[in-house]
Structure formats: C-alpha cells, structure tokens
Amino acid sequence: MTAQPPVLQLTGLTRSYPTRNGRRAVLKDVNHSFEAGRMYAVVGASGSGKTTLLSLASGLDSPTSGAVRFRGRDVAELGLGRYRNRHVATVFQSLNLLTYMTAVQNITSAMEITGVKGVRRKQRARELLELLGIVDEDQNRRTLQLSGGQQQRVAIARALACEVDVLCADEPTGSLDHETAAGIVDVFRKLAHDQGKCVIVVTHSRDVAEASDEILRLKHGRLTAQ
Numbered sequence: 001m002t003a004q005p006p007v008l009q010l011t012g013l014t015r016s017y018p019t020r021n022g023r024r025a026v027l028k029d030v031n032h033s034f035e036a037g038r039m040y041a042v043v044g045a046s047g048s049g050k051t052t053l054l055s056l057a058s059g060l061d062s063p064t065s066g067a068v069r070f071r072g073r074d075v076a077e078l079g080l081g082r083y084r085n086r087h088v089a090t091v092f093q094s095l096n097l098l099t100y101m102t103a104v105q106n107i108t109s110a111m112e113i114t115g116v117k118g119v120r121r122k123q124r125a126r127e128l129l130e131l132l133g134i135v136d137e138d139q140n141r142r143t144l145q146l147s148g149g150q151q152q153r154v155a156i157a158r159a160l161a162c163e164v165d166v167l168c169a170d171e172p173t174g175s176l177d178h179e180t181a182a183g184i185v186d187v188f189r190k191l192a193h194d195q196g197k198c199v200i201v202v203t204h205s206r207d208v209a210e211a212s213d214e215i216l217r218l219k220h221g222r223l224t225a226q
C-alpha cells in the first residue's frame, strides 16, 4: 500500500515583498507537513509572517518560490480558486462578512458557493451558530448589528459550514472573552480530533497554542516545530 500524502504540505516556501532597496523575504524556505485530524498553532512576534503563511496555505496568495501541496498536488496546478472553494476555509482578521446579510444568510450563501448541497442548509447554519453561541433573534440580525465578538463567531460558523478538509484561522479568538474563546478552541479541537479536519490557527494566545497538538514558531522567516 502506498502512503497517503499529507493533507497539506509546504515545500521550500518563500515569499518576498518589494522594498525600496530590492526585496525582503518574509518567509524563507519554509517546509512543513500538516496532517488530517490535528490542530496546529502558528505563533511568532508581530510582523514575523504568520498572516503571510496563512494566506499562502489558504490559496489567497502565491509564493515567490516553493509550493503549497494539497493531498500531494500543487494548489497552483489545481487552481487557487478551486482550492479555495472546495478544500479550504479561512477565517481572517477582517472577517469579510456580508454586513447587509443576516448571520444565517452569510453562512448559507457560503455553503452555496462551496457546493454544500441539500435543503437543510438553513438548518445546518442555525445549528452551527447555536454551537458558537449565536442564538434566537441574533441569528436573523444583519451582521452589521452584531458585536465584534459575535461577528467573529459568525465568520467561524461560516468556515465550519463549508465542509472542507483544511480550516485556517487568523487570531480567531482575538475579540472574545476568555470563556467564549475557550469554547471556540474546544470546537476547533473537536473538528480536528472527531471529524479528522486539519486546523491551522495563527494566534498570540498562549491558551490557544497550548490547546493545539503542535506549536509552530515563525522567526526570521523560518518555521520550526516546538
């Protein structure tokens, strides 16, 4: 039997940006394999390249050199749009909610885009919102009218609704109180351990890092497991 490739693999990943005097490499030859059923925390100082790494892993940006492989296949070959729509869900700091839509509508429209079928979309959206503590009339409120922490949880519910193999989240507990944050971390852990997803979380929180299966630190453009 041939071994399955890891769900996500970063190989020789380098990302540099133009500067006044040339280019500056934010990520330098980053290599790592991410397995299904595990939760990873990416930590590092502000400006160390965590969001850059997550953007590459979620197909929102292309590396200067090297590759992001999904189940062994270079996502550039697979097509970034297809990779984003079918295989990865991302919760970014900017959330990108459609503020004129309700919480439920934000989720059902994302399900439509990612091809989640069935008439149960609305019910599934409600279940996920409830799981994250968005209940009753808040589910039908335009997201503009929800608090920052509630919006963050709607964005997480939307990512969970997409039924993809890889979930990337940038500071997902940033605007949440301790108890709500712990609840979200618990959801992420269950997603990895019970549903076999690969969960990658960028965080400054020690609690989130300690709850993960593996902590990866970015420093001087290099990624090392701790």
Ligand SMILES: Nc1ncnc2c1ncn2[C@@H]1O[C@H](COP(=O)(O)OP(=O)(O)OP(=O)(O)O)[C@@H](O)[C@H]1O
Pocket (backbone or CB within 6 Å): 017, 018, 026, 044, 045, 046, 047, 048, 049, 050, 051, 052, 053
């Ligand atoms: N599009 C861009 N053009 C030029 N430089 C960029 C661009 N995006 C990011 N950078 C630079 O790359 C470096 C890493 O940024 P990044 O946002 O990945 O860091 P981070 O570790 O996520 O930081 P934080 O913890 O503060 O969110 C920073 O110096 C930033 O200014």
